[in-house]
Amino acid sequence: MLNVDLFINGLIIGLFYALMAVGLTLVFGILKVVNFAHGEFYMVGAYTYTLAAFKLGFDPWLALPLALAAGAAAGWLTERALMRPLYAGYSSWGLMRDEYAVVVTFALSLLLINLVDKVVGPYPQRGPALLDIPRMALGPIMLSGQKLVATGVSLATIAGLALFLRYSFWGRQIRAVAQNRLGASLAGIDTTRASSLVFALSGALAALSGALLAPIINASPDVGAFPAIKSYVIVVLGGMGSMPGSIAASLALGVLESFGAVYISYDYRDTFGLAILMLVLIFRPQGLFGERGREV
Amino acid sequence: MNTLSRHWRLALAAAAGLSIAAHAADPIKIGISIAQSPPGSVVQGTQVKDGLEIIKDHVNKAGGVLGRTIELVYEDNQGVPEKGRAATEKLITRDKVVAVTGGHQSSVCLAEIEVAKRYNVPYVNTNCWSDDVRKKEYPQVFNPGNYNSRVGLAMAETIAAMGVKRVIAFVENTDYGIGQAKAVAEALKQKAPNVEYKYETLDRAGKDFTPAVLPLRADPPDMILTMLLPPAAYIVMNQLYEQGVAPSAKTWLYDGAGIADYPDFWQNVKEAGKYMLEFGLYHPQMKTPKLGLEVAKTYQQRTKNEPNRLIFQAADSLLLIVDAIKQAKGTDPNALIKALETMKFEGVRGEFRFSKEPGYKFHQWVDIPYVNFQLTEVNQPVSKSLLVQAPGIPLAVGKLQKPVK
Numbered sequence: 001m002l003n004v005d006l007f008i009n010g011l012i013i014g015l016f017y018a019l020m021a022v023g024l025t026l027v028f029g030i031l032k033v034v035n036f037a038h039g040e041f042y043m044v045g046a047y048t049y050t051l052a053a054f055k056l057g058f059d060p061w062l063a064l065p066l067a068l069a070a071g072a073a074a075g076w077l078t079e080r081a082l083m084r085p086l087y088a089g090y091s092s093w094g095l096m097r098d099e100y101a102v103v104v105t106f107a108l109s110l111l112l113i114n115l116v117d118k119v120v121g122p123y124p125q126r127g128p129a130l131l132d133i134p135r136m137a138l139g140p141i142m143l144s145g146q147k148l149v150a151t152g153v154s155l156a157t158i159a160g161l162a163l164f165l166r167y168s169f170w171g172r173q174i175r176a177v178a179q180n181r182l183g184a185s186l187a188g189i190d191t192t193r194a195s196s197l198v199f200a201l202s203g204a205l206a207a208l209s210g211a212l213l214a215p216i217i218n219a220s221p222d223v224g225a226f227p228a229i230k231s232y233v234i235v236v237l238g239g240m241g242s243m244p245g246s247i248a249a250s251l252a253l254g255v256l257e258s259f260g261a262v263y264i265s266y267d268y269r270d271t272f273g274l275a276i277l278m279l280v281l282i283f284r285p286q287g288l289f290g291e292r293g294r295e296v
Numbered sequence: 297m298n299t300l301s302r303h304w305r306l307a308l309a310a311a312a313g314l315s316i317a318a319h320a321a322d323p324i325k326i327g328i329s330i331a332q333s334p335p336g337s338v339v340q341g342t343q344v345k346d347g348l349e350i351i352k353d354h355v356n357k358a359g360g361v362l363g364r365t366i367e368l369v370y371e372d373n374q375g376v377p378e379k380g381r382a383a384t385e386k387l388i389t390r391d392k393v394v395a396v397t398g399g400h401q402s403s404v405c406l407a408e409i410e411v412a413k414r415y416n417v418p419y420v421n422t423n424c425w426s427d428d429v430r431k432k433e434y435p436q437v438f439n440p441g442n443y444n445s446r447v448g449l450a451m452a453e454t455i456a457a458m459g460v461k462r463v464i465a466f467v468e469n470t471d472y473g474i475g476q477a478k479a480v481a482e483a484l485k486q487k488a489p490n491v492e493y494k495y496e497t498l499d500r501a502g503k504d505f506t507p508a509v510l511p512l513r514a515d516p517p518d519m520i521l522t523m524l525l526p527p528a529a530y531i532v533m534n535q536l537y538e539q540g541v542a543p544s545a546k547t548w549l550y551d552g553a554g555i556a557d558y559p560d561f562w563q564n565v566k567e568a569g570k571y572m573l574e575f576g577l578y579h580p581q582m583k584t585p586k587l588g589l590e591v592a593k594t595y596q597q598r599t600k601n602e603p604n605r606l607i608f609q610a611a612d613s614l615l616l617i618v619d620a621i622k623q624a625k626g627t628d629p630n631a632l633i634k635a636l637e638t639m640k641f642e643g644v645r646g647e648f649r650f651s652k653e654p655g656y657k658f659h660q661w662v663d664i665p666y667v668n669f670q671l672t673e674v675n676q677p678v679s680k681s682l683l684v685q686a687p688g689i690p691l692a693v694g695k696l697q698k699p700v701k
Contacts, residue, residue: 005510013504114333122338123560124527126534134567135538142513144538216534217503218527218564222334226503261507267469267497269507 001140006258008141014254015154019209020227021234021246022161023075023202029178029241030198031086033101037078038206039228040112045071045207046219047120050127060128064153064211071207072200078108079199084192109224117221124223127214150212157208158247161201165243174198178241233273237280239290249288323367324360324627326617327387328398329380329408335501336375337525339558340400340606344422345370347610348398350594351644355614361621366614369393373404380404384411384419394627395420395620397613400606402426402472412436418620418632422613423606426471427479427656436629438636438650439660440616440643441609442554442577444472448479449487450575450666451521451552456488457691460518460548465495466508466532468524473497476523476552495521500528505535512541519548529555530564537568545701548573557604562675571699572671573684577605578645579667580679582687588644602677612643672697 020042027035049067052058058066082104131145138148165171176184177194185191209227210219217223234253238245253273261269280287328348330341348368356365369391371383380399387393388411396412397420399405405424412419413434421429423441430439455463465480467473477495484491496508509532512520520542522529533549536542542549549572555561556574580602584592591611592603616636623639624631637659640649648661665687672682685691 002511002514005513006507009506009510013506117333117338122334122342124339124530124564125560126530126564126566135540142539147538216531218530220334220527221338222501223503223527225335226501258507262511266508270499270502 002262003259004140006262007255010255010258011251012143012147012151012254013258014251015151015158016209016213017227017230017234017254018158018247018250019154019212020206021231021238021250022158022243023205024231024235025238025241025243025246026174026178026198027202028235029243030174030181030195031083031101032241033083033086033098034105034232034235035078035202036102036105036228037108037112038105038202038231039224039226040109041071041074041203041206041224042210042227043112043116043219043221043224044074044203045210046127046214046217046223047116047125047210048207049211050125050214050219051120053128054125060130063128064130064208067211068204068208071210072204074207075203076196076200078105078203079196082108083195083199113221113224120221122221124218124220125214126218127211129215130212144216146212146215150216153212154209157205161205162243170194170197230273233277236287237273237277239287242287242289245287245289321364323365324362324621325367325369325391325393326614327384327391327393327396328368328370329373329383329387329396329404330370330398330400331375331404332370332372333374336373336401336404339526339560340423341372341375341398343604343606344398344400344610346595346599347591347607348614350591350598350607351611351614351618354590354594355618361618362625366618368614373408375401375404377403377407381407381411384408388412388415388417393417394629395617395632397617398422398610399424401470402429402475403470405429406471409434409437416629416633418617418629418636420613420616420636422609424472426475428471428475430656430658430660433654433658435633435637435659437659438616440612440641440648440650440664441661442605442664442666443656443660444476444479445483445656446662446664446666447476447552447575448481448483450668451480451550452483452487454550454573454575454668454685454691455484455491455519457693458519458548458696459693460491462492462517463494463519463521464512464517465493465521465523466498466505467495467522468500468528469497470500472525473500473523480521480552498524498528498532500524502528503531505532506539509535509539509541512547513539516541516544516547518546519550521550521552523552525553526555526558526560526564529553530561533565533568533572537565543571543699545699548698551575554605556669556671556681557602557678559599559601567674569671570674571697573696574669574671574681576667576669576678577664578603578608578678579669579681579683579686581683582665582667585642585644585646587642591644602679604678608644612641612645615643616641670696 045067048070049063052063129146130149133145234249238249260272373380373383395418400423402424421439467477595603620632620635623635650659651657651662668685670682
């Protein structure tokens with residue numbers, strides 16, 4: 001029974017990781033840079049949801065899309081204000097490109113954390129539950145109504161995103177830009193708009209994750225650090241830029257941490273992912289689902 | 297020439313007089329190192345600041361000390377030891393503070409006291425519970441706040457009185473958390489040697505503790521102790537409740553970190569806090585000196601929150617420094633240290649002297665009063681909670697309430 005509990009709990013946590021990690025994967029896929037402020041999009045979602053419900057009196061089900069919109073806006077603004085130099089006339093930067101992305105997103109992360117700390121306050125805030133059942137038995141497992149709803153919404157969102165990327169007009173454009181920015185541009189795709197869309201999507205997904213988890217992992221200024229670190233591990237583990245890889249790696253990491261915490265030691269829970277990451281980097285540097293790149 | 301030199305002498309004397317007058321009117325600077333931004337406990341830092349500000353205003357309104365006002369110089373240590381070390385260095389060398397106080401996270405205090413020792417500046421520890429802060433026996437360090445051995449003993453006595461047999465503690469992976477877990481283990485050897493006790497360390501920055509909780513579902517202990525600061529403490533409580541582990545008809549939940557009086561407690565735990573037994577250092581039903589009541593009233597007026605232990609501990613920390621300056625008739629560090637060592641202090645929580653016993657009692661208010669109370673309703677303020685043990689009174693086990701299932 002414990003093993004069933006651990007497995008299901010691992011899958012649920014893995015699903016939450018996935019919601020965060022796919023956004024990061026999309027950004028890496030299209031811009032080939034790591035967004036170090038991704039965790040703060042999560043935090044923006046958690047706070048928007050919580051404050052909209054408590055301060056503005058929104059119903060939690062209305063606060064949820066509001067959080068998603070806030071995350072999308074944050075992502076879109078980040079791309080417009082900070083990311084454009086990466087592909088709009090600064091090609092002469094050459095090697096400085098990566099450093100720019102690291103510095104600017106890291107600075108954004110610190111700015112947002114401290115801004116929220118000063119404006120909203122340091123106190124953790126638990127968001128309202130979408131389904132206010134503190135605990136319920138679902139077969140052999142116990143979980144809260146919020147966890148159940150968050151799991152369902154996460155599953156639906158990830159499935160919807162996969163369909164969007166595969167079949168929609170914009171989804172195909174995003175995939176084209178991810179494959180080859182120059183080639184997509186030559187084929188008439190507006191790569192700048194695709195980048196904006198990806199950043200908005202990434203922000204929206206992270207914010208949705210933050211909002212869904214605000215009643216479980218209380219919102220606080222630095223709440224984004226934990227999911228962001230997991231996401232970085234997952235993105236590399238799954239293969240940089242691979243969405244199926246990110247989802248598989250998220251679920252695997254969730255289950256691994258769940259079992260490892262009980263059968264090895266809880267103290268080392270956060271190191272399991274890093275240990276696997278090192279092994280993958282040594283033996284399969286392109287990640288589990290990544291492909292070796294070749295440039296001519 | 298004589299006239300000229302007399303004029304010069306007069307001018308110099310006037311200038312010197314003005315300088316002395318200006319010096320006498322300069323505020324006395326006291327350094328405050330607290331967490332004002334993450335990852336430190338900003339909740340605690342804010343409360344410490346609130347308590348300090350109340351006493352600063354009180355002292356300044358009464359004319360200051362030795363005719364000079366008190367000025368508090370703040371540094372944000374972010375709850376990070378190396379930042380605390382740098383903050384203390386800056387306060388002492390750049391701001392020329394006469395003493396440092398405000399410390400509220402043990403790992404940070406342990407770093408800061410090294411600097412205070414090096415510069416021979418009095419350091420009044422507001423809320424760092426780790427015994428190690430005392431065990432170093434630095435003459436500059438004084439501890440009017442709580443300490444792990446005290447909590448360990450108090451919790452062990454409670455465990456013994458309640459007759460529980462199997463206890464599991466969840467503690468944060470810090471000097472405070474691990475130190476307190478060990479202190480409970482030591483105290484249990486004396487007070488309840490038959491109790492089966494083990495502790496699990498949790499990452500204070502962690503967000504999902506379910507894997508640590510799940511194994512307890514099949515085999516719940518009689519009592520779970522929590523010794524973590526928020527937000528981790530809140531998340532653990534919620535996950536214990538979600539999994540039906542504690543509080544339950546089988547398992548007591550007993551918090552040793554004193555989190556029930558934090559302003560954000562109920563907003564974050566809701567049902568998970570009902571029936572929690574709490575070790576506390578302040579309860580409105582405790583006997584409190586007149587000045588303590590004034591501090592409580594001012595705090596409530598300023599923040600609309602119920603006062604808690606940190607407000608009083610911070611108030612006493614600053615009052616101690618002010619009283620030492622009065623007794624020493626100046627700010628010479630050696631005189632201040634001597635005054636702190638020898639004086640009988642009447643603060644907002646009672647009267648005490650610092651112990652000179654070695655080890656964890658060094659420069660400590662040894663008999664710091666504590667209480668045990670139980671939260672019997674959701675959103676219950678501490679003032680309405682069930683006081684099951686007042687200072688110096690045995691635990692009223694019969695009064696304790698447990699959930700039906």
